[in-house]
Amino acid sequence: MADANLEDLPGVGAKTAEKLKDAGYDTLMSIATMSAADLSEVADLGSKTANKIIIAARKELDLGFQTGSDKLEERKSMAKISLSSENFNDLLDGGVETQSITEFYGEFGSAKTQCALQLAVNCQLPEEDGGLDKGVVFIDTEDTFIPERVEQMAEGAGLDPEEVLDNIFVARAYNSDHQILLAEKAQDIIKKNDIGLIVVDSLTAQFRSDYVGRGQLAERQQKLNKHMHTLQRLANTFNTAVVVTNQVMSNPGQLFGDPTSAIGGHIVGHASAFRIYLRKSKKDKRIARLVDCPYLPEGEAVFRVTENGLEDA
Numbered sequence: 001m002a003d004a005n006l007e008d009l010p011g012v013g014a015k016t017a018e019k020l021k022d023a024g025y026d027t028l029m030s031i032a033t034m035s036a037a038d039l040s041e042v043a044d045l046g047s048k049t050a051n052k053i054i055i056a057a058r059k060e061l062d063l064g065f066q067t068g069s070d071k072l073e074e075r076k077s078m079a080k081i082s083l084s085s086e087n088f089n090d091l092l093d094g095g096v097e098t099q100s101i102t103e104f105y106g107e108f109g110s111a112k113t114q115c116a117l118q119l120a121v122n123c124q125l126p127e128e129d130g131g132l133d134k135g136v137v138f139i140d141t142e143d144t145f146i147p148e149r150v151e152q153m154a155e156g157a158g159l160d161p162e163e164v165l166d167n168i169f170v171a172r173a174y175n176s177d178h179q180i181l182l183a184e185k186a187q188d189i190i191k192k193n194d195i196g197l198i199v200v201d202s203l204t205a206q207f208r209s210d211y212v213g214r215g216q217l218a219e220r221q222q223k224l225n226k227h228m229h230t231l232q233r234l235a236n237t238f239n240t241a242v243v244v245t246n247q248v249m250s251n252p253g254q255l256f257g258d259p260t261s262a263i264g265g266h267i268v269g270h271a272s273a274f275r276i277y278l279r280k281s282k283k284d285k286r287i288a289r290l291v292d293c294p295y296l297p298e299g300e301a302v303f304r305v306t307e308n309g310l311e312d313a
């Protein structure tokens with residue numbers, strides 16, 4: 001896709017282009033897929049102008065139209081991976097979807113990694129048991145991919161632990177640029193192997209330590225945005241599920257509700273079709289809440305983390 005400059009869009013002057021780039025919207029695609037409300041907020045524009053710019057970006061990219069039946073065909077190839085808990089699966093109307101990014105966020109110990117590992121195991125189950133019968137690419141940024149834990153979960157799921165580990169391609173990311181590169185390189189592995197799931201655990205930890213001061217926030221968001229686009233493209237192109245985990249930071253400005261919000265703000269939130277907020281409950285219980293899903297009701301599910309993996313509470 002030829003990337004024309006943002007400045008070529010009618011209504012986008014050098015100043016606006018700069019603001020957009022600072023906020024991480026540096027490609028026509030990122031503009032074309034924004035909402036007018038977001039664009040007018042980010043670039044300080046009237047909603048009419050924002051709308052005009054978005055339409056121009058779409059035209060430039062020739063995004064074109066799909067018929068309803070094309071769309072249906074695309075959705076038909078969409079599949080779901082079970083989370084091993086009926087409650088949790090019900091919350092997500094069956095499980096974690098392919099062709100989309102699903103974000104698990106929560107504080108330390110809330111079971112983000114346990115969910116990611118469980119999905120890496122369950123992706124390998126036969127379809128009738130809630131799997132895709134496919135392998136996994138796992139980008140590990142915190143060194144928390146523990147093979148022994150995967151073996152336990154594989155046994156819990158009735159799979160051969162050795163085979164399960166053989167079908168997970170793990171890469172340790174040492175910094176955020178390395179992480180971005182690994183996601184771009186994942187394409188080669190996905191092409192050669194039958195991959196149904198890509199995990200990035202944690203999506204934001206490396207970015208958080210690589211871009212500290214406030215002055216680096218814009219650059220961090222820009223890189224994160226690009227990274228999310230890479231992941232979404234892989235999800236669409238190869239019909240894979242993408243699962244990312246994200247930490248929360250305390251937000252003292254928020255007086256009501258849960259005073260925590262996910263790292264990466266709008267960039268990560270908008271790129272994820274499904275956002276699941278995990279929090280601790282008594283003992284091994286965890287509560288998952290589906291947040292801001294465009295077509296599923298908000299709700300909560302209680303599950304447990306046991307030696308076998310996730311289970312209903």
Ligand SMILES: Nc1ncnc2c1ncn2[C@@H]1O[C@H](COP(=O)(O)OP(=O)(O)O)[C@@H](O)[C@H]1O
Nearest residue numbers: 107108109110111112113114115284305306307
């Ligand atoms: N083998 C196991 N058996 C039972 N529970 C486990 C096991 N391994 C991890 N856990 C549970 O998972 C929790 C850690 O969750 P984790 O996914 O690492 O959190 P996060 O990634 O959100 O920081 C532990 O506190 C423990 O309760």
Ligand SMILES: [Mg+2]
Nearest residue numbers: 112113142144
């Ligand atoms: Mg973790």
